Amino acid sequence: MTKDIRRPTRRGLLTAGAVGAAALSAPSFFIKGAWAQEKAIGNFPRATEGSSIKFGFVLPQTGAYADEGADELRAYQLAVKHLNEGFDFDSIISDSGLSGSGVLGKKVEYVVGDDQTNPDAARQVSQRMIERDGVIMFSGGSSSATAVANQYLAQEKGVIFMNGLTHSNDTTGKDRRRYGFRHFFNAYMSGIALGPIIAESYGKDRRAYHLTADYTWGHTQYESMKASTEDQGWTTVNNIMTPLGAPDFSQYLTQVLNSDADVVILNHYGKDMVNSLTQAVQFGMRDLQKNGKDFQIVVPLYSELMAEGAGDNIEGVYGTTNWNEKLPDAGTKAFVDAFVADYDRPPSQAAQTAYVQTLLYASAAERAGTFYPPEVIKALEDFEFTGIGSEGPMLYRGADHQCFHDVLVVQGKPPSERADQHDLLEIVKVVPRADIEYDPALPAFGGEQADLGPYEPA
Amino acid sequence: MEFNAFFLNFLTGLQLGAIYALIALGLTLIFGTLGVVNFAHGALYMIAAYAAVLISRSMGFTYAIFIVPALLFLVGLLMERGLIRWFYDRPHTDQILVTFGLAIVIEEALKWIFGANNIPFALPSWGSGQVLFYGLGATVPEAIPGLRIPMPGIEGFTFFPFWRLLLIGVSAIVVLGLFVLLQFTRFGLVVRAGMRDPQMVSHLGINVTQKFAIVFGLAAAIAGVAGVFGGPVTQVSPTVGLAYLVPSFLVVVIGGMGSLLGALVAAVLLGMASAFTTGFAALAVDPFMKGFLTALQQIVVYLVAVVVLLVRPRGLFGKKGVFE
Structure with missing residues (x-):
């Protein structure tokens, strides 16, 4: 059977090398305005030239986390609806800059893909969203393995990825990426x-x-x-x-x-x-x-x-x-009410992080005044805001793209104290942001070597 | 390894083997008689587990013990008459594809109806609690509830969930019952004859197809028993069928396709292999050894399969020339 195996030939190698070299040097002399401040990165500006923009939501629709994926999708649809039709945004994110008529005046559309809770499938689906559907931002996932895969893809393609549910230290630790952001807390x-x-x-x-x-x-x-x-x-x-x-x-x-x-x-x-x-x-x-x-x-x-x-x-x-629907703040109340009105069930923490992440991206684009990824990234980095789920101000730390906010210690309720089938957890303590902040260069987070990578992907 | 640890790992091995055996018995019975590789057998187990939850919630667990196997018998009959019989003369690959396809359809249907999450399957009150094993001369504090059984060699006392011991017992009874049925009844005689030479048996005026449909139903009913007693252990979710199909299929292959005794031996072998590699991984002190055993523990059932099939391609008790 060995004769059927394809071996690289000298000619093939040379061709591949030549094509590779041409591709590597291409951006600097083929792309119009390559030296202008706003270079073409990822799907910018191509995907933002029409009257609408597209978000990609990549979530588990099959497999072990399908129900979490379903709840994330509910939240994403709600977020898109709110972005297009208006909402009390400032209760969620203070000074969000969001208008309720899309993002930067462009109507928001979305595509959905199934990552099967599998990093290879996630990469494939996300790549298709980026290349075929021309998404300007993608978000989702319910596993740290898919989150890390998506972040690397984001950096490679120059399209921002807003993490859904991922709790591994690595996501904003040794595998942190300039184009990846995490609102969810970590291990x-x-x-x-x-x-x-x-x-x-x-x-x-x-x-x-x-x-x-x-x-x-x-x-x-x-x-x-x-x-x-x-x-x-x-x-x-x-x-x-x-x-x-x-x-x-x-x-x-x-x-x-x-x-x-x-x-x-x-x-x-x-x-x-x-x-x-x-x-x-x-x-x-x-x-x-x-x-x-x-x-x-x-x-x-x-x-x-x-x-x-x-x-x-x-x-x-x-x-x-990360969050619980019974928190007393105005943002939580506004979000939960809107969610229950549409879906007749309270949102989970997966839904909350998905919703907030979508709004955070949109708000960053509004505040930056452009979809140009490096500017949007800069608008998110070290962005401090008040709103949903935290008593004090929250911070999207620039050093590692981890969002810091209050987190909750909870305890399972005995059946006799449950109000309904969704009422399972008792909030024992709201742990303030200050108590859980840490040095981004901790060894558990990749140490000094951990690096976000460049604003402009090579 | 101290005796206490050995004893608990031994019970765990038996209990893991008990579930594999219950699912593998049906698989190997169907293969032995009908020559069909039924990849939907895990799905039958899953249907049984869901049915058991629903029935025990609405009517009580005792009803589930009787109704679910009977229900699965019907499901098996329907499946054989409606689908499988059209594939008797088709190659094994076709049978595998159609049954695997059916398994996926069932999995997605259950997900659609009940969601992707586990649904809780509470043990009946008589089935919860622990069995305490105590050594000679040891005293068990009065405060601890549970059945007490003396066990020489145990230091102090240790315990194991009652339900899991029950599962081992149920599995043993099913195996014994099936053995008696096939070995000592007229029905069993016909089935065994049919396995040898179906053409000859039908020439003798016996309706072999009817008998075979019943065998399929019987195999499904065993999956029903497995679902009722195994459901609380393996949990009830739409992926559990496939999760158990793979090791159970390995059990059938290692034991020898179509061999009941082989399935039983292989099930216990795989159960013990899983339990004891985990036991040794937990005891290992040296980090390298611990890492190695931890990794081994996750693949040991496949490793056993590889070794057995390399040494003896027909499986431990397989017939010469069958899937060799």
């Missing part, structure tokens, strides 16, 4: 927010066993929780990496039973979280006593949509969220 913040509260409730002398989803998010979540609980005096007994999407966690939970740990920390999200939590309860971990203490279960990142699947098992379990 490190969850650790800082959660550590003191669980140490206060469960005591400082605790022995923790971690079960961790084996991909970028799980790894950083484990590191962050380990560091923050050890700061409180806890001991980390062990950690086992579990494959993403495992239906049965019994062989991992058995090891927890076998150890001298008295807390299990489930660094799982979505379906994994529901499965491992439900099964931990089946394994008697809620009724267990170890080292003379009640055994405890902790879920650092709560997924509200999935918490429904865990039924009564979430009762009393601590975790964190």
